[in-house]
Amino acid sequence: MGDLTGLFSPDRVAVVGATPREGSVGHAITTNLIEGFAGEVVCVNPNYEEVLGIDCVGSLTAAGDPDLAVVVVPPDVALEVVREAGECGVKNVVVITAGFAETGSEGATRERELREVAREYGLNLVGPNSLGVMSTPVGLNATFGPDDALPGSLSFMSQSGAFITAVVDWANDQGIGFTDVVSLGNKAVLDETDFVEAWNADDETDVIIGYLEGIEEGRAFIEVAREVTRETPVVLVKSGRTDAGAQAASSHTGTIAGSERAYEAGLEQAGVIRAESVQELFDSAGMLANQPLPDSETVAVITNAGGPGVMSTDAVGDSRLSMASFGEDTLERFRETLPAEGNVYNPVDIVGDADVERFAGALDAALADPNVGMALVLSAPTAVLDYEELAESTVELREEHGKPVAACLMGGERVAPAAERLGEAGIPNYFDPARAVASLDSLAEYREIRAREYDDPTEFDVDRERVRELLDRADERGDNRIGVEAMGILEAYGIPIPDGEVVTDPAEAERVAESIGEAVVMKIVSPDIMHKSDIGGVKIGVAREDVHDAYEDLVTRARNYQPDAAVLGVQVQETVDLDRGVETIVGMNRDPQFGPLLLFGLGGIFVETLEDVTLRVAPVSEREAAGMIDEIDAAPLLRGARGREPVDEGAVIEAVQRLSQLVTDFPEIVELDINPLVATPDGAVAIDIALTVEQ
Known part of the structure; x- marks a missing residue:
């Protein structure tokens, strides 16, 4: 983001597409500017010599170095006008014109070209498909809305231009004023993060408020908003709640952590106050601005x-x-x-x-x-x-x-x-x-x-090469869903796992069981069968003399359940004493906007039923990981409720941090469950894993 002073406090504004034709957008914007703007208005339209009493020029090049260009021309022409703005040194552009990504594939292509031009010339571009911008300190109303905003200390952004016109009309009636108002439009270049950052530096703005349907770059927004909210409150209404993320999910974590849950976690981590209604938005903003x-x-x-x-x-x-x-x-x-x-x-x-x-x-x-x-x-x-x-x-x-x-x-x-x-x-x-x-x-x-205090995430010493090797092997097999054969990934990142191996015949199974020296757990290994316990694909407490038959039975069950399933073998694993521990789940679902969304909660077979979980956007610090443990309802179970021995909470916190580092380092991992991660008084150990990678 460049300096936005020229966007909100320009000396000269050019309206490209200004027209004397009443009822048109170009006429409305020109009229609004002429009636209130403290600076100079330049009309640009090759079809007129004069618009509303102002001399009209044929191009931006002839407009005399305006600080801001407001573009109100057809979409194909708009692209050329924005390029002309870059070539003649205009740094701030508001594209009112619609007909871009909101209209389909052809419009999306046009918007990509618009973005490329803006970035080539370093333009601060609002829109396209925008109502425009207002700034009351200089009387700027570069919108086609029917009303000017009253002066005030709130700065307001909205993805809906129609919502802005309604809010300004209502706010005028209520005596509520604004510093700046921005219709974000399609957010081809400037987005909510840019304006949050800019308004924090504005002495006229006491509170930042907004209506958003989505956040483009969730992690960047969190990082900027954390700094901003140390000084300036940010209150947002986020609409467009959807379960699209959950519909595409195949793991426990993905099922629970849909898109709306990602926004809940992300906005909370960003320090944003989330309003559930327009009334609540302005109630909160009014109190924060004046008390x-x-x-x-x-x-x-x-x-x-x-x-x-x-x-x-x-x-x-x-x-x-x-x-x-x-x-x-x-x-x-x-x-x-x-x-x-x-x-x-x-x-x-x-x-x-x-x-x-x-x-x-x-x-x-x-x-x-x-x-x-x-x-x-x-x-x-x-x-x-x-x-x-x-x-x-x-x-x-x-x-x-x-x-x-x-x-x-x-x-x-x-x-x-x-x-x-x-x-x-x-x-x-x-x-x-x-x-x-x-x-x-x-x-x-x-x-x-x-x-709040924010810490940097801990950087653990890990074996990235081993993880890369294991992921590449799965890719070579054509597997994008990986189960217990990926336990080595956790081990490479320092998350404790039980002793054991994946074997491909009964004799190997007996050898591994002999080396463990006690009753073992045996699990079918198949990327096509993720919930193994549902088909009897897990055997617990298998004695050494029964390992051979158990191996054969597990493979038979898998074949009968899904004849075309890829069976990679059987995992033979030491038994973990669950009676001394608490089964938890640590997982990740990769959200399109916020990236890796970590989940922690009560695990085992009841995770989706109870949903006693909490979420954070990764990477997380030790403080944030500890906060996740504090937030679940089952936290007293970890701390020795009803006479139980407290678990090693530090080991659980470290496991969450290590998983956070893993999914941050490997963006191709789109879902991951460690279920259960058994927390005991002696530490924490991952019993099972399921992950999905993007091929």
Whole structure:
């Protein structure tokens, strides 16, 4: 990404395709620019000498070095215009024109050519198929939308141009303003990562928000957003949820880790606050833009209405917040000032006849308590309560104590003047207590994000050549699905495996069993039979004298189940004491956008039924791997629940990291399951493996 200053703060803008024809896109964009832009507008169209009172030139070359070119011409011509922009030194281009990748193979070819031209000349190109861009500090409205945005501190990107027009219209009605607005279009060159990075450097932008249907380069987005969110909150709505990734999956991990789960993991790792609705997007953004971050996640609720107070308490219970426990000094202040029928504990019920003085006194006491991180002022209208005065007191106390406050002054028309005063001070007012709590919750979430520490992944000493050799052997056989014959891959990356070998006749099986010296586990080895236990393809506790017959039986079962299956032999393996361990699963499914998506959870035969798993985008650090173990519901089993001996948690964390390195080093591995990875007090050992490679 180059410097985007000329995109958002140009001195001269050329509209290529400007026209006096009303009802056309070129006319709408030219009109919007003329009416508000602080700089110079240049019209480019060889068919006119003048457009809307402005002299018109025939080409960009004659436009006099514009900082920004807005392209509104047919798709075939657009390609040549973008090339001309590069040749004459224009660095910023917005391609409004549709008819590219969104229209099929011919359009996709055209878009690839557009991208190549833009990269050849180092252009900052928005689009194609874009509504355009806005920047309120310079009055720039280079869109064909019907409205200008109000000035404000939110910068907004959207993959839907129509959504932008609706949002700007609604935001104008709500008094919500923006710094920059970008319609991403097809994202041929500039994408969400570029704008997140650019807006972080913009002093005018306090919060970055967006509507996305997809993220082009997931890993790059995570890396950039992690740095950005240390300073600037990012709140996104991600739509287009799909199970396409799961439909194509053949492993446990792939079945569970569909595309939507990848976005959940990726956005969480990026430090992005994910909104589930447009309302939640702007509730969170408004709070983050205008309120200080709390010192804690505790909230005090001051209310004159018992029912709404209970509703707010329920909402707090559903969030990461907690109801504050007041100190004794605060409780004493409440007892001295509140009626006997009031409630001095949280939520603080100051009773229905409360006036502004009682409200203000209770709010002052709560905000002064060091155990309180934030507050909610919650009120139903009464004849003795003046909402405008209550709003003024709330504003003053928020400023005095420097703690975040949300308001829930419930009602209709009588609320409007008070809500306006609160809004001027950056205090949002909501009718629904749950919305008020959710907005405070976004502050607590961002507080957590700001406090995160990120480490580099550990680089282990591994045998990459051995893995390459094993993958090449499978490729030579024409196998893209590999089972226990690939256990050596894990061994090469330092993940412990049981002693054993893959053998191709009963005599070899007996030899290996003899060397192990105890009862063994025997498994059929076939790339065509991935779930071996389903067909009786696994035998546990086979005595040495039974190994020959067990070998013959396993091969027969495989042949009967699938006559055309490629049977590579039988794995003879030492027995791992499962009674002392916990069966876990470590896996990976390669997501198209985010790359290798790691999975950890409770393993064995119940993994898909229980789905007690957590996910991360690889590579992961030791801290992130440890976080995965913490997050599963079965974590107490690993730590000695119900009298069990705790497992070696460090060994499990290391196994996750080593798998992370493996799948990062070998992008042709598209799916991988270690199921189970048995965690014991003495370490962790991989019992079985299944992987899929891209041929």
